[in-house]
Amino acid sequence: MNRSVGGVLARPEGPAKVTGRALYVADLRVEGAWVAGTVRSNVARGRLLGFDFDPAFDWKRVVIAGPEAIPGANLVAMIVDDQPLLCADAIEHFGEPLLIVAAETPLTLRAALAAIRPRIEVRPAMLDMEASEQLFKRIAIDKGDVEAVFAAADGAAIRVLEGTYRTDTQEQMYIEPQGFVAWPPDANGTIAVTGSMQCPYYVQKSLMRAFGVEAHNARVVQAATGGGFGGKEDYPSVLACHAALMARVCGRPIRMLYDRHEDLAVTPKRHPSRVRHRTAVASDGRLLAMDIDVLLDGGAYTTLSPVVLSRACIHAAGAYRCENVRIRGRAVATNHVPFGAFRGFGAPQVCFAVERQMDRIAVALGLHPVELRLCNMLRRGDVTATGQVLEHSVGSVEVMDEILARTKIDRHPWRAQQTGNVRRGLGLAFFFHGAGFTGSGEALLKARVAVELDREGCVIVRSASTEFGQGTLTMFTAIVAQALGCDARDVIIADADTQGVPNSGPTVASRTCMIVGGSLQKACAELLVRVGPGPAPFRERARAFVQRGGDSQIEITYTSPPGLAWDDATYRGDAYPAYGWAADVAEVEVSLDSFEVRVKRFTSAVDVGKAIQPQMVEGQIEGGSLQAIGFAHLEAATMKHGQFQQNRMATCVIPTTLDTPTFDVALIEVPFEHGPFGAKGVGELPMDGGAPAIASAIEDALGIHMDHMPATPERLLEAWLAAHPKEEL
Amino acid sequence: MSVQEPVDLRCTINGVARELRAAPLRRLLDVLRDDLGLTGTKEGCGEGECGACTVLVNGEPVNSCLVPVCQVDACSVTTIEGSGFEGVQAAFLEHGGAQCGICTPGMIVMTRAWLEERSRLGAAVDLESARKALAGNLCRCTGYAKILTSALAAAAVKP
Numbered sequence: 001m002n003r004s005v006g007g008v009l010a011r012p013e014g015p016a017k018v019t020g021r022a023l024y025v026a027d028l029r030v031e032g033a034w035v036a037g038t039v040r041s042n043v044a045r046g047r048l049l050g051f052d053f054d055p056a057f058d059w060k061r062v063v064i065a066g067p068e069a070i071p072g073a074n075l076v077a078m079i080v081d082d083q084p085l086l087c088a089d090a091i092e093h094f095g096e097p098l099l100i101v102a103a104e105t106p107l108t109l110r111a112a113l114a115a116i117r118p119r120i121e122v123r124p125a126m127l128d129m130e131a132s133e134q135l136f137k138r139i140a141i142d143k144g145d146v147e148a149v150f151a152a153a154d155g156a157a158i159r160v161l162e163g164t165y166r167t168d169t170q171e172q173m174y175i176e177p178q179g180f181v182a183w184p185p186d187a188n189g190t191i192a193v194t195g196s197m198q199c200p201y202y203v204q205k206s207l208m209r210a211f212g213v214e215a216h217n218a219r220v221v222q223a224a225t226g227g228g229f230g231g232k233e234d235y236p237s238v239l240a241c242h243a244a245l246m247a248r249v250c251g252r253p254i255r256m257l258y259d260r261h262e263d264l265a266v267t268p269k270r271h272p273s274r275v276r277h278r279t280a281v282a283s284d285g286r287l288l289a290m291d292i293d294v295l296l297d298g299g300a301y302t303t304l305s306p307v308v309l310s311r312a313c314i315h316a317a318g319a320y321r322c323e324n325v326r327i328r329g330r331a332v333a334t335n336h337v338p339f340g341a342f343r344g345f346g347a348p349q350v351c352f353a354v355e356r357q358m359d360r361i362a363v364a365l366g367l368h369p370v371e372l373r374l375c376n377m378l379r380r381g382d383v384t385a386t387g388q389v390l391e392h393s394v395g396s397v398e399v400m401d402e403i404l405a406r407t408k409i410d411r412h413p414w415r416a417q418q419t420g421n422v423r424r425g426l427g428l429a430f431f432f433h434g435a436g437f438t439g440s441g442e443a444l445l446k447a448r449v450a451v452e453l454d455r456e457g458c459v460i461v462r463s464a465s466t467e468f469g470q471g472t473l474t475m476f477t478a479i480v481a482q483a484l485g486c487d488a489r490d491v492i493i494a495d496a497d498t499q500g501v502p503n504s505g506p507t508v509a510s511r512t513c514m515i516v517g518g519s520l521q522k523a524c525a526e527l528l529v530r531v532g533p534g535p536a537p538f539r540e541r542a543r544a545f546v547q548r549g550g551d552s553q554i555e556i557t558y559t560s561p562p563g564l565a566w567d568d569a570t571y572r573g574d575a576y577p578a579y580g581w582a583a584d585v586a587e588v589e590v591s592l593d594s595f596e597v598r599v600k601r602f603t604s605a606v607d608v609g610k611a612i613q614p615q616m617v618e619g620q621i622e623g624g625s626l627q628a629i630g631f632a633h634l635e636a637a638t639m640k641h642g643q644f645q646q647n648r649m650a651t652c653v654i655p656t657t658l659d660t661p662t663f664d665v666a667l668i669e670v671p672f673e674h675g676p677f678g679a680k681g682v683g684e685l686p687m688d689g690g691a692p693a694i695a696s697a698i699e700d701a702l703g704i705h706m707d708h709m710p711a712t713p714e715r716l717l718e719a720w721l722a723a724h725p726k727e728e729l
Numbered sequence: 730m731s732v733q734e735p736v737d738l739r740c741t742i743n744g745v746a747r748e749l750r751a752a753p754l755r756r757l758l759d760v761l762r763d764d765l766g767l768t769g770t771k772e773g774c775g776e777g778e779c780g781a782c783t784v785l786v787n788g789e790p791v792n793s794c795l796v797p798v799c800q801v802d803a804c805s806v807t808t809i810e811g812s813g814f815e816g817v818q819a820a821f822l823e824h825g826g827a828q829c830g831i832c833t834p835g836m837i838v839m840t841r842a843w844l845e846e847r848s849r850l851g852a853a854v855d856l857e858s859a860r861k862a863l864a865g866n867l868c869r870c871t872g873y874a875k876i877l878t879s880a881l882a883a884a885a886v887k888p
Binding site for chain 2: 010011013014015016017018019020021022023024026027029172173174175176177224225226227228229259260468469470471615616618619622623624625626627648649650654655656657658660663
């Protein structure tokens with residue numbers, strides 16, 4: 001019996017990774033390559049007047065390319081064409097790229113970059129999202145009649161509670177900084193790049209626009225990629241175009257590798273948020289009306305902000321049942337470095353807000369936080385804020401039962417008075433996360449995936465879905481081996497190379513398993529029919545099939561499950577094919593001497609539909625949860641004059657082994673009939689619950705309500721002093 | 730003598746005696762990667778914070794981004810390409826200790842150094858000492874749980 005799905009397969013790329021043989025972009029030896037770097041603005045806003053070149057430097061040793069060297073459009077091709085590849089006039093953010101410089105050695109390059117000074121007329125910058133009136137995107141979601149409920153509120157039978165919640169930005173901090181190698185156009189005019197990325201076809205689209213070439217003349221190959229978490233979704237398009245531009249100008253290969261300092265300064269991070277809640281509740285805790293206002297700082301250019309806002313708004317009411325909901329969302333422009341994709345994609349911000357609001361309601365009504373959530377959580381058959389009837393794979397009850405069984409938080413006296421210098425707390429978060437693209441995204445994308453047999457009867461899988469740690473290759477291998485009944489060693493996943501694989505879409509949005517993996521399962525079902533049954537192992541039958549001339553090439557284009565309907569104009573309908581459901585409980589200790597939070601234990605119950613590779617799914621949940629724990633209390637991330645202040649790893653901290661709690665992960669499987677073997681998504685889900693669970697645990701420990709993440713010691717001290725004005729330190 | 734003037738150095742790299750000619754203040758990391766092609770040693774931060782560039786110098790773990798190459802004159806340097814890591818590597822593969830893989834070589838080198846130190850001291854190989862030993866090696870993928878499991882499993886197979 002084949003146990004590929006649900007068992008443990010070795011990572012196909014694992015041996016190369018543990019021996020150091022895996023080739024990341026910085027490891028590639030490229031004959032004749034020069035190195036390139038970027039001249040950047042040193043102000044958040046201004047007008048570029050020109051450059052001063054130090055006459056003491058020998059400028060014959062370097063090559064310089066400006067916007068006039070771009071053969072096609074001076075644009076980063078994303079959602080809206082508002083971001084130049086190289087700024088020619090109006091500077092909109094700190095670190096905006098102005099010129100690309102290349103030299104034979106890094107030493108010469110560094111000297112040249114130091115000898116170029118941009119002349120900039122400084123203009124006042126907009127750095128406050130609440131004051132910005134320049135919109136990237138506005139979203140409205142309406143259900144029922146919110147105003148009628150608020151009008152009926154009497155402060156007794158119906159009470160109204162308000163809260164404002166804020167989250168700062170967060171750095172993805174993949175351990176491998178961004179980098180690309182580009183080659184000059186070959187005899188056919190084909191540009192080639194390779195680098196660290198999540199989405200080869202996004203990079204290809206950008207190259208096509210910037211160089212005015214067709215798809216077959218823009219080749220993008222993913223190198224081994226040292227983490228992404230969304231941070232390598234859109235920015236590689238910028239870096240690849242810069243490197244390819246210089247390769248074209250120089251006529252030689254170009255290596256463009258950011259060091260940590262540059263990566264931290266200019267690549268996109270999580271959107272800062274401000275979310276307002278106004279909630280009408282019945283005295284028994286039932287949510288009667290939710291009025292939610294979501295504001296995201298998009299930074300200087302549109303990039304991915306409209307879609308981040310979309311996911312934020314759809315998740316803003318949390319995993320709760322409410323007849324009357326009004327959600328208003330805005331993503332606004334500021335002169336910050338553009339904010340972008342980071343695991344969770346808008347949901348962690350709004351999940352923090354709604355879960356904190358639930359705790360606020362619990363306190364006001366004198367209910368246990370668990371009781372309030374059990375009273376309101378979405379169950380099978382309930383209707384979401386967008387009007388989606390939840391009929392498929394709803395694991396809300398299962399995850400809640402499991403988390404209560406494991407932690408007994410429902411019997412824990414929350415916010416009980418404590419004494420002593422170390423206070424302890426337990427906090428719960430309950431949440432869901434839509435798997436795949438929002439709304440009609442998948443229907444428009446029409447992701448493609450292909451399989452075929454080689455002469456030996458091995459199965460070759462072709463997709464543009466990339467491996468950057470999450471286990472894409474292993475998960476695809478398991479699905480194919482299970483679907484065909486073949487040995488996992490007979491599955492070959494082709495390199496993510498735009499000349500060799502169809503566009504299965506970007507590797508984002510918890511879509512790779514459910515969407516691409518689902519198509520792969522269909523392709524395998526078709527292949528199995530073609531090869532035919534028999535007593536011999538699959539590979540032998542497959543080899544015979546190929547040798548008698550059988551056509552094994554199968555390409556599947558994704559189609560949405562039947563019955564899904566979504567209206568982009570009204571934001572009504574089925575926002576996602578399925579949701580992952582989860583509950584987290586954090587156990588913390590807070591020292592009253594240092595206001596340092598220590599997370600001791602972190603329990604998660606997570607409904608993933610089906611864990612294709614349970615060990616890897618646990619790895620996703622533990623890794624995502626630790627990022628969420630960092631977001632909750634450790635990863636201070638501040639902006640000043642439009643610059644990200646934590647400009648090195650020493651100051652831009654992430655959790656270490658010593659900041660890591662004991663994890664307890666329960667995998668719950670409520671299968672989704674349209675996912676491969678029942679699987680939904682898992683990548684983003686564990687990013688959502690950590691911040692609110694820890695904030696709730698801190699409230700349990702200290703009796704103070706933190707509404708701004710991260711809860712750094714400084715913020716906790718400030719809140720403590722506000723709550724205890726007469727206390728002596 | 731200028732610090733950029735190359736000097737001759739003798740050291741043992743992964744068990745092989747080597748003569749190197751390099752500017753004395755060049756980073757050991759760059760000499761390993763660029764001159765010797767040993768790209769298994771990774772650079773994550775260039776300032777000794779992340780531990781991705783960990784190598785052994787005379788058996789002691791160091792951040793090779795912080796070590797001027799002149800300091801390894803007459804020393805023995807071991808990188809992930811060297812021998813003696815097989816047990817730890819197998820444990821990381823089996824227990825899911827590697828995800829994106831960029832921290833993995835440094836993590837494996839540090840795990841070996843930890844195991845050898847515990848063995849030298851005759852001390853127990855336990856979770857708390859693994860946590861402390863690996864605290865200078867950052868990983869953003871795993872949440873460390875499966876790395877710590879891998880490290881403890883490696884202890885079990887290591888003679």
